[in-house]
Amino acid sequence: GQQVMQIPQYQHVQEGEDFTTYCNSSTTLSNIQWYKQRPGGHPVFLIQLVKSGEVKKQKRLTFQFGEAKKNSSLHITATQTTDVGTYFCAGYIQGAQKLVFGQGTRLTINP
Amino acid sequence: GAVVSQHPSWVICKSGTSVKIECRSLDFQATTMFWYRQFPKQSLMLMATSNEGSKATYEQGVEKDKFLINHASLTLSTLTVTSAHPEDSSFYICSVRKQGQETQYFGPGTRLLVL
Numbered sequence: 001g002q003q004v005m006q007i008p009q010y011q012h013v014q015e016g017e018d019f020t021t022y023c024n025s026s027t028t029l030s031n032i033q034w035y036k037q038r039p040g041g042h043p044v045f046l047i048q049l050v051k052s053g054e055v056k057k058q059k060r061l062t063f064q065f066g067e068a069k070k071n072s073s074l075h076i077t078a079t080q081t082t083d084v085g086t087y088f089c090a091g092y093i094q095g096a097q098k099l100v101f102g103q104g105t106r107l108t109i110n111p
Numbered sequence: 112g113a114v115v116s117q118h119p120s121w122v123i124c125k126s127g128t129s130v131k132i133e134c135r136s137l138d139f140q141a142t143t144m145f146w147y148r149q150f151p152k153q154s155l156m157l158m159a160t161s162n163e164g165s166k167a168t169y170e171q172g173v174e175k176d177k178f179l180i181n182h183a184s185l186t187l188s189t190l191t192v193t194s195a196h197p198e199d200s201s202f203y204i205c206s207v208r209k210q211g212q213e214t215q216y217f218g219p220g221t222r223l224l225v226l
């Protein structure tokens with residue numbers, strides 16, 4: 001079946017360091033979405049990437065969608081303690097009209 | 112965005128009882144709602160797609176007779192966990208999707224603990 005793989009599973013950084021999580025799909029995606037889930041909370045929508053090669057920025061967060069629309073990355077510059085949480089990518093499978101979530105990357109930060 | 116509520120936010124029940132969870136879309140009519148389950152430190156697993164006025168579409172491996180879904184109106188979908196057992200303890204989250212869009216907006220989730 002359709003799979004979306006996300007790495008790393010865990011990442012621990014010092015505050016101020018950068019952080020990147022990667023997402024790869026076994027199939028071409030219609031779009032990819034990124035969500036953040038704080039500990040004890042629910043996923044919160046961050047962004048959606050649709051176009052091949054698309055790059056979007058939200059302050060210190062940079063999102064990329066690969067040329068083949070099979071991979072994506074989220075990069076956080078100069079992490080802050082408020083960035084703590086689990087970041088999920090979710091690929092939209094157009095034929096199935098559903099999101100397939102990656103395993104998530106849990107980010108912890110040492111202040 | 113969209114405002115989605117879930118009720119209850121958490122529930123503890125005895126093994127063998129049934130639990131109903133409500134998902135409401137508060138600021139728009141949602142023809143499609145989704146139900147997910149998330150075990151601790153794991154990803155979200157889609158259980159079923161709930162379509163207003165028709166039968167839900169269940170993912171492979173999800174028992175439709177155990178997880179009853181009713182999407183009776185454009186703003187409300189319910190998930191009933193029938194004869195709950197300890198292994199059903201999980202975080203159940205619904206999401207809604209606006210017609211014509213692909214972004215999903217999640218509810219706050221319901222934590223179920225079956226003793």
